[in-house]
Amino acid sequence: MTPASDETRLPAYIIRMSLMFRVQHALLMATLLVLALTGFALMYHENWLGRNLIRLEGGVLYRGFIHRAAASLLMAQLVFHAFYMLFTREGKKELGEFFLGRRDFSDFLQAIRYNLGTADEYPKAGKYGYKEKFQYWGATLGILLISVTGVILWAETFSMRFLPKIVLDVTLIVHGYQGLLAFVILLFWHIYNEHLNPSVFPMNNAWLTGRVDAEWLRREHPLEYEKLKREGVI
């Protein structure tokens, strides 16, 4: 890479998350936290963690109420997000950035090869690199699927009228593990990418301020940086 020219070293900021997306992100974060706390309380009810969580949540009855209320909010967010991404100008533009292509998978492999020392260049990311795209689509699909299993369990009497009990047993297992998997991914992928990664440590502030440093963008998302430069934003 060429050394950065003097002008890019100036403190220049780029708006990476509009207020709309920051609100959606904050709501999503709060909802997922509540769902994880109430969900794992039930899943791990036999140990101290679950026991104390259930106590904290006012007993099994209120744990259920809170979990289902948060789940309703999450599903509402999913529907809203889908409409926003499909039918608004900003949404359509972002959805375009998030389009998953063959390139993202080859970027992913190239990144691994580079890290292992068998490729010469680290893949150049656009506004969203493979890390962001995988996270986005993984979360969206995950929320969709966990909503389906959740609704089957929520409407247990209705489900039991049409499905054999074994399907509900499997659904319960799947629902729990989907939650755990989502939690693990958030912990090891999102926390690393947005907090522990040296480039953003201790935190990428974009989710609060919406802004990122132009220099950070140049390092992490060079294609987006170049595009913005061409457009004269920087």
Add this chain to the structure above:
Amino acid sequence: MKGKALYAVIVAAILGAWGAVPPGPAEARISLEKCTLCHGKPEFRKILVDGKIQELFVTADSLKGSVHEKKTCVDCHFDISEIPHRERPRRVNCTHCHYKGNAEGAPQSDGYLAYFDSVHGKAIARGNAKAPLCQDCHGSHSILKAKNEGALVSQANVAETCGHCHIQIYAQYKTSIHGVAVAKGIKEAPSCTGCHGEHKIYGHTDPKSTVYATHVAEQCSKCHGSVSIMSKFGIETEQVETYKESFHGVASQFGSRTVANCASCHGTHDIRPAADPLSSVNARNVPQTCGKCHPGANPNFAVGKMHIDAKKKDAGIVYYVASFFKYLTIGTMLALIFHIALDMYGRTKRLRGEK
């Protein structure tokens, strides 16, 4: 009034028969012979107010073989200080001897105290004349130890004893799997006291009760969770464990009183094996049983196994799905950690190259 009049007549008759014995100071101990002068006559009986006949026939043999074999009449009927007694003797108060530290040779136990806190003891305290005292369950003259088969409170007989008052429950129990088993002489099968306790019997809505909604599973598990007991009868023991892992079980463990416990589905006194058409968990009755809490339950509720433990291979697909997800989660975790390590390594390299 009629009873009292009759009583007076009998007393007068006895006095007449007695002749010229002066009503002098009571002797310290009245010998058995004196009592049997009247009570030893087989026709010695009394007609009660309600028309029932109370036999008053007592002989020297009445206590023979009982735990009170060596006692005399006035050891228990200590309110009788003269013979013939003018007053109807009061009901015998067993706690006169039965307390911890007694010098009478009664078992050294305070266990009886539990009775006063029980549903029966409280009913007596409230003045319910029909509530049972010690002798209503244990018998009067022919008291035997509970482990003695002939005792009124023995495993084989206690249900009938309780049934004197709880007659409908007794009828249900008699034909239930537990009642039938007890009648067959199976020692492990529970009689009334097996589930409800002995002196500490409480109403099922009392949190102290062994059959309180949130205690039922634990109470059933005392036998149904024991491999050594259940293996004798070919009954599975994981029912309790699987229940505890289910939604119902978890809610119950955390204090829900409305959620289903063992008895909600299997019944209480009328528990029958699932194959029995009268069983509440027979496939034909499942819609009705589940429908108590899940309105709209249909025959599909009976499809498949109810008690499932996802941790065991018997659970079939549930077990394999759980295992798959377990390894998927562990695999994902490892892959992510590996990815992070690689990324950090590559990043360091990249930054060095930039310098």
